[in-house]
Amino acid sequence: xxxxxQKPSRDICQRGTSLTIQCQVDSxxxxxxxxxxxxxxxxxxxxxxxxGSEATYESGFVIDKFPISRPNLTFSxxxxxxxxxxxxxxxxxxxxxxxxxxxxxxGPGTRLTVL
Amino acid sequence: AQSVSQHNHHxxxxxxxxxxxxxxxxxxxxxxxxxxxxxxxxxxxxLLKYFSGDPLVKGIKGFxxxxxxxxFSFNLRKPSVQWSDxxxxxxxxxxxxxxxxxxxxxxxxxx
Numbered sequence: 001x002x003x004x005x006q007k008p009s010r011d012i013c014q015r016g017t018s019l020t021i022q023c024q025v026d027s028x029x030x031x032x033x034x035x036x037x038x039x040x041x042x043x044x045x046x047x048x049x050x051x052g053s054e055a056t057y058e059s060g061f062v063i064d065k066f067p068i069s070r071p072n073l074t075f076s077x078x079x080x081x082x083x084x085x086x087x088x089x090x091x092x093x094x095x096x097x098x099x100x101x102x103x104x105x106x107g108p109g110t111r112l113t114v115l
Numbered sequence: 116a117q118s119v120s121q122h123n124h125h126x127x128x129x130x131x132x133x134x135x136x137x138x139x140x141x142x143x144x145x146x147x148x149x150x151x152x153x154x155x156x157x158x159x160x161x162l163l164k165y166f167s168g169d170p171l172v173k174g175i176k177g178f179x180x181x182x183x184x185x186x187f188s189f190n191l192r193k194p195s196v197q198w199s200d201x202x203x204x205x206x207x208x209x210x211x212x213x214x215x216x217x218x219x220x221x222x223x224x225x226x
Contacts, residue, residue: 033213040218041218042119042205042216042217043214043216044216045214045215048213096213102209103149103161103164104214105161106151106158106159106160107158108158109158
């Protein structure tokens with residue numbers, strides 16, 4: 001298993017601003033995932049972040065809105081840009097076991113409220 | 116594309132009652148199936164998983180789930196719930212992609 005931490009744990013932001021969320025893993029991993037959980041909804045995959053290459057975004061998510069960095073094998077950031085109230089969600093990072101379809105281990109999440 | 120349906124949005128049970136949470140998935144190929152649990156204020160954590168073999172899998176805290184391939188189902192069960200089982204439960208599936216989650220079922224156990 002992996003131990004994952006996220007910063008900040010929560011934040012309240014004004015519309016039009018940006019917030020960068022950090023994700024730190026206690027071991028080296030090739031892939032990291034970023035999910036969004038909107039109020040009353042399921043977890044939705046935003047993108048897969050691979051070290052050394054550009055992130056792969058799921059349908060409905062674009063790099064301009066959710067730029068991702070992956071500078072090394074234990075760290076990643078997700079930025080939520082030009083925020084609107086619709087971006088109010090919990091954002092989670094996760095890492096898989098040995099394969100992409102394996103068990104995933106999740107961070108505690110970042111609860112974002114946009115006013 | 117993969118999808119997951121969880122039939123119950125909110126379930127309220129008395130302590131010692133039996134639990135069954137429904138989960139159906141849509142995917143034509145081989146899948147891995149998971150149940151995750153999120154206790155109030157805590158991380159998402161794995162409850163149990165099915166990759167292959169015996170379709171009845173046992174997880175932590177007395178939970179079990181049965182994979183019925185013909186019904187595309189992976190229902191979660193527990194014979195006797197406790198107040199501490201109050202949590203949100205998510206069914207998830209992975210075929211050839213990272214996990215796809217259902218919308219979750221909130222379980223409230225009352226004394």
